[in-house]
Amino acid sequence: MDKLVIQGGNRLTGDIYVSGAKNSVVAILPATLLLDVPCIIENVPDISDVKICLSILESLGAQIDHLGEGTYKISCEYVRDYEVPEKYAQKMRASYYFLGALLGRCGRAKAAMPGGCYLGERPIDQHLLAFEALGADTTLIEYKNDDGVGYVGAVELHAKELNANHITLNVVSVGATMNAILSAVKAHGTTVIENCAREPHIVDLANFLNYMGAHISGAGTHKITIEGVSELRGNAAEGSVEIRSYSVVPDQIEAGTFMIAAAATRGDVYIHGVIPHHLRDIADRMAECGVEVEAIENEDIVHVYVKEGAAFQATNVVTEPYPGFPTDMQPQMAVLLALSEGQSNITESVWEDRFKYVEELRLMGANIDLTRDGAIIWGVNGLHGAKVKACDLRAGAAVVIAGLAATGTTEITDIHHIERGYSHIVEKLRGIGADIQRVSE
Numbered sequence: 001m002d003k004l005v006i007q008g009g010n011r012l013t014g015d016i017y018v019s020g021a022k023n024s025v026v027a028i029l030p031a032t033l034l035l036d037v038p039c040i041i042e043n044v045p046d047i048s049d050v051k052i053c054l055s056i057l058e059s060l061g062a063q064i065d066h067l068g069e070g071t072y073k074i075s076c077e078y079v080r081d082y083e084v085p086e087k088y089a090q091k092m093r094a095s096y097y098f099l100g101a102l103l104g105r106c107g108r109a110k111a112a113m114p115g116g117c118y119l120g121e122r123p124i125d126q127h128l129l130a131f132e133a134l135g136a137d138t139t140l141i142e143y144k145n146d147d148g149v150g151y152v153g154a155v156e157l158h159a160k161e162l163n164a165n166h167i168t169l170n171v172v173s174v175g176a177t178m179n180a181i182l183s184a185v186k187a188h189g190t191t192v193i194e195n196c197a198r199e200p201h202i203v204d205l206a207n208f209l210n211y212m213g214a215h216i217s218g219a220g221t222h223k224i225t226i227e228g229v230s231e232l233r234g235n236a237a238e239g240s241v242e243i244r245s246y247s248v249v250p251d252q253i254e255a256g257t258f259m260i261a262a263a264a265t266r267g268d269v270y271i272h273g274v275i276p277h278h279l280r281d282i283a284d285r286m287a288e289c290g291v292e293v294e295a296i297e298n299e300d301i302v303h304v305y306v307k308e309g310a311a312f313q314a315t316n317v318v319t320e321p322y323p324g325f326p327t328d329m330q331p332q333m334a335v336l337l338a339l340s341e342g343q344s345n346i347t348e349s350v351w352e353d354r355f356k357y358v359e360e361l362r363l364m365g366a367n368i369d370l371t372r373d374g375a376i377i378w379g380v381n382g383l384h385g386a387k388v389k390a391c392d393l394r395a396g397a398a399v400v401i402a403g404l405a406a407t408g409t410t411e412i413t414d415i416h417h418i419e420r421g422y423s424h425i426v427e428k429l430r431g432i433g434a435d436i437q438r439v440s441e
């Protein structure tokens with residue numbers, strides 16, 4: 001197994017480029033199963049979750065051609081299977097998007113319960129609610145563990161046909177919103193989905209499907225309306241071979257991670273390839289800490305720097321669904337707050353257990369107490385290097401940022417978590433002056 005070794009203390013300066021969004025592409029790749037023609041997906045990040053999605057598509061019978069960096073031609077015309085191989089399904093959370101896409105494609109789907117970061121209980125009841133509302137029979141398949149105790153190990157869906165409905169989600173859920181869209185785009189009639197999540201990756205999925213011929217309106221609001229269509233073939237008239245290309249939206253969370261890294265090292269960094277308004281709440285909280293964040297007018301760039309001698313100030317953060325402060329930025333923001341004078345409070349309103357990184361930051365000198373629904377952080381003058389681990393994807397990003405800001409050497413193990421969602425993070429950070437390398441343990 002490899003680890004990351006960071007010599008902390010370098011100011012990060014210069015230009016860094018953001019890749020396509022993990023949480024968008026893991027829905028768009030399964031969505032290609034709904035198409036009646038091939039398509040080309042661009043700006044695909046080089047991360048392990050993408051590799052798993054592509055492996056699942058190929059296992060189902062799709063033809064995948066790697067046309068160049070971040071660009072894939074995907075043809076699903078000859079897909080006949082509807083069962084996601086267990087070995088892949090359990091490796092990431094987003095494997096459940098294949099349920100919605102396969103149900104929408106052929107009325108059948110089967111997948112093991114998804115894996116992904118442990119953030120506490122991660123039910124899928126809202127996904128099942130949406131599938132059943134559209135006419136699917138859902139079967140929870142029970143497995144037995146080594147002690148003979150039963151648990152739900154897989155889900156099977158079957159619908160003779162899919163008919164539109166008025167769906168009201170009981171929880172603002174990114175995954176359930178995405179799966180409701182995937183299973184409704186080819187349902188008969190007009191479906192309305194209420195209480196939707198509004199994240200940029202939901203808009204991106206809807207934009208992709210509309211570009212390929214779907215009729216989805218309201219993505220990015222709490223109410224989405226979908227007029228079912230019988231075919232999705234872009235503007236390719238019957239028999240024509242025009243293949244449409246779609247570019248994945250920039251990763252809001254990767255951009256936010258680089259913003260915090262620039263600030264925590266008191267650097268001066270231009271982050272390219274972003275959509276500034278996706279970063280507004282992140283920028284606002286960082287500004288409250290005394291960080292300078294400027295969106296370059298009419299550009300896809302944010303400039304992050306810290307004024308000479310400016311001390312970071314404590315602030316409070318409550319995670320909320322978009323457009324609030326993203327839960328996926330909570331661990332990274334905690335590192336900045338650990339370096340901010342005074343007492344900061346973090347309230348984690350989305351996940352029940354997203355503080356595994358705290359123990360690792362304490363090893364580096366952070367002063368953090370956990371409370372019932374969050375954390376209290378007392379700023380310290382600085383962090384010091386230590387041997388730590390990446391507990392999950394964003395916890396891993398947090399210890400990378402802490403290592404960059406700390407004095408001395410930080411070693412990070414379990415970096416496979418980080419590689420699920422950050423492409424070429426070592427090369428990108430070295431490009432702005434970080435002393436970071438990946439070495440074999």
Ligand code: EPZ
Nearest residue numbers: 023094121122123124125126127171173174175176328350
């Ligand atoms: C997506 O997870 C993201 N993952 C997560 O990002 C992100 O933290 C989360 O959305 C919130 O933004 C992907 O997109 C692959 P949810 P998801 O359904 O869809 C409850 C990362 O770091 N809920 O929006 O699983 C749930 O328990 C990852 O990139 C139900 O109760 O999250 C949670 O409290 C980590 N029933 C809340 O809703 C359901 O059926 C939000 O979950 C579904 C969810």
